[in-house]
Amino acid sequence: xxxxxxxxxxxxxxxxxxxxxxxxxxxxxxxxxxxxxxxxxxxxxxxxxxxxxxxxxxxxxxxxxxxxxxxxxxxxxxxxxxxxxxxxxxxxxxxxxxxxxxxxxxxxxxxxxxxxxxxxxxxxxxxxxxxxxxxxxxxxxxxxxxxxxxxxxxxxxxxxxxxxxxxxxxxxxxxxxxxxxxxxxxxxxxxxxxxxxxxxxxxx
Amino acid sequence: xxxxxxxxxxxxxxxxxxxxxxxxxxxxxxxxxxxxxxxxxxxxxxxxxxxxxxxxxxxxxxxxxxxxxxxxxxxxxxxxxxxxxxxxxxxxxxxxxxxxxxxxxxxxxxxxxxxxxxxxxxxxxxxxxxxxxxxxxxxxxxxxxxxxxxxxxxxxxxxxxxxxxxxxxxxxxxxxxxxxxxxxxxxxxxxxxxxxxxxxxxxx
DNA sequence: TAAAATACTTGACCGTTGGTCGAAAATATG
DNA sequence: CATATTTTCGACCAACGGTCAAGTATTTTA
Numbered sequence: 367x368x369x370x371x372x373x374x375x376x377x378x379x380x381x382x383x384x385x386x387x388x389x390x391x392x393x394x395x396x397x398x399x400x401x402x403x404x405x406x407x408x409x410x411x412x413x414x415x416x417x418x419x420x421x422x423x424x425x426x427x428x429x430x431x432x433x434x435x436x437x438x439x440x441x442x443x444x445x446x447x448x449x450x451x452x453x454x455x456x457x458x459x460x461x462x463x464x465x466x467x468x469x470x471x472x473x474x475x476x477x478x479x480x481x482x483x484x485x486x487x488x489x490x491x492x493x494x495x496x497x498x499x500x501x502x503x504x505x506x507x508x509x510x511x512x513x514x515x516x517x518x519x520x521x522x523x524x525x526x527x528x529x530x531x532x533x534x535x536x537x538x539x540x541x542x543x544x545x546x547x548x549x550x551x552x553x554x555x556x557x558x559x560x561x562x563x564x565x566x567x568x569x570x
Numbered sequence: 571x572x573x574x575x576x577x578x579x580x581x582x583x584x585x586x587x588x589x590x591x592x593x594x595x596x597x598x599x600x601x602x603x604x605x606x607x608x609x610x611x612x613x614x615x616x617x618x619x620x621x622x623x624x625x626x627x628x629x630x631x632x633x634x635x636x637x638x639x640x641x642x643x644x645x646x647x648x649x650x651x652x653x654x655x656x657x658x659x660x661x662x663x664x665x666x667x668x669x670x671x672x673x674x675x676x677x678x679x680x681x682x683x684x685x686x687x688x689x690x691x692x693x694x695x696x697x698x699x700x701x702x703x704x705x706x707x708x709x710x711x712x713x714x715x716x717x718x719x720x721x722x723x724x725x726x727x728x729x730x731x732x733x734x735x736x737x738x739x740x741x742x743x744x745x746x747x748x749x750x751x752x753x754x755x756x757x758x759x760x761x762x763x764x765x766x767x768x769x770x771x772x773x774x
Numbered sequence: 775t776a777a778a779a780t781a782c783t784t785g786a787c788c789g790t791t792g793g794t795c796g797a798a799a800a801t802a803t804g
Numbered sequence: 805c806a807t808a809t810t811t812t813c814g815a816c817c818a819a820c821g822g823t824c825a826a827g828t829a830t831t832t833t834a
Contacts, residue, residue, distance in 0.1 A: 404785070405783060516744055553760070597793080
């Protein structure tokens with residue numbers, strides 16, 4: 367019966383973030399939601415911001431984990447196919463209304479503190495994975511670039527930027543056009559077969 | 571002798587932001603620096619954040635204004651040349667240490683609130699100008715794209731992202747590689763002559 | 775097992791903050 | 805000059821993030 371307080375705090379924060387704007391989440395409220403004393407919070411985290419960071423990082427780590435899960439249950443194993451899966455693990459729920467997850471919920475909030483941190487976390491957590499996939503693609507011959515690490519970082523950065531509703535507060539059509547441009551950019555950037563990234567803007 | 575209080579507040583805020591982290595700038599301090607009562611601040615701005623937004627917007631508007639100034643003092647008037655000038659007005663001081671301006675100063679701060687807002691403001695202020703330049707280039711024949719507006723927004727977004735030190739906290743070499751990639755991406759994205767955007771990563 | 779040490783828990787408390795407000799001062803209007 | 809309107813102000817407030825001494829549970833020691 368180890369009641370991991372740290373996990374309790376995580377869960378309380380995550381729950382709250384999906385319910386109310388970050389600015390309305392006080393440490394007292396987190397403690398209340400977690401069912402522990404306020405002082406305990408500061409036994410496990412050195413600041414309120416640290417809780418936020420940890421939650422966001424965990425969120426992207428889960429997306430990466432989900433991607434690795436899908437790998438096992440699939441025959442297609444080309445680098446490009448894997449990249450597609452990785453992207454989908456991160457973004458797929460952002461465009462379907464029914465299965466909201468943490469990432470989309472976070473994006474919806476208007477608090478700026480969140481958005482910058484999310485981009486940084488995304489780059490930190492996801493770009494290393496993508497970097498390896500790019501290298502795989504290079505070995506396979508399906509991808510050509512001399513700078514996989516930097517390319518990966520750029521790609522993740524841009525992708526995350528795109529998913530941020532608050533940066534481009536526009537209609538879906540503009541978003542679709544941009545995703546199409548992005549697909550083209552990725553193709554030329556990585557010198558892949560035409561259509562390799564069409565899944566970004568094509569339904570399913 | 572109209573002592574425009576609003577301007578006083580602007581200047582105080584701008585000065586303070588170049589001196590201390592945003593989180594250390596209280597409304598009392600702004601009032602003190604501006605030499606007015608705290609209550610007066612809330613007569614002209616409805617919140618502290620609104621001051622921040624206004625200052626950042628003014629900052630990018632100045633960059634755009636500076637660009638328009640350089641237009642008059644030049645013979646070269648091709649769309650690509652103008653785009654180069656626009657970019658340089660926004661970023662040039664970010665890489666030279668001596669002539670620090672507001673933009674670089676802001677980027678240096680570690681406060682997240684700033685960074686997201688700066689990206690939004692950059693897109694809002696600069697991408698319309700770039701959109702027109704892309705259209706010019708299309709008419710000239712030097713640029714080819716069906717979606718100038720969206721392309722412009724993407725370009726500004728990515729560029730701003732790159733200039734943000736806190737997102738890619740790496741060495742200058744990685745930054746240089748990324749700017750090189752970006753230049754290539756812009757070329758293929760806009761179908762311009764090779765080397766059109768080399769100024770992004772080449773010294774002067 | 776008792777005692778000592780360590781790890782964990784707590785909520786009252788603190789300093790600071792963004793923002794409010796009624797009143798005073800300045801300015802405009804007639 | 806009197807009245808109305810705009811501007812200025814700082815004492816004040818509620819709420820916040822964070823601290824802390826004092827307690828309780830758990831583990832270690834002998």
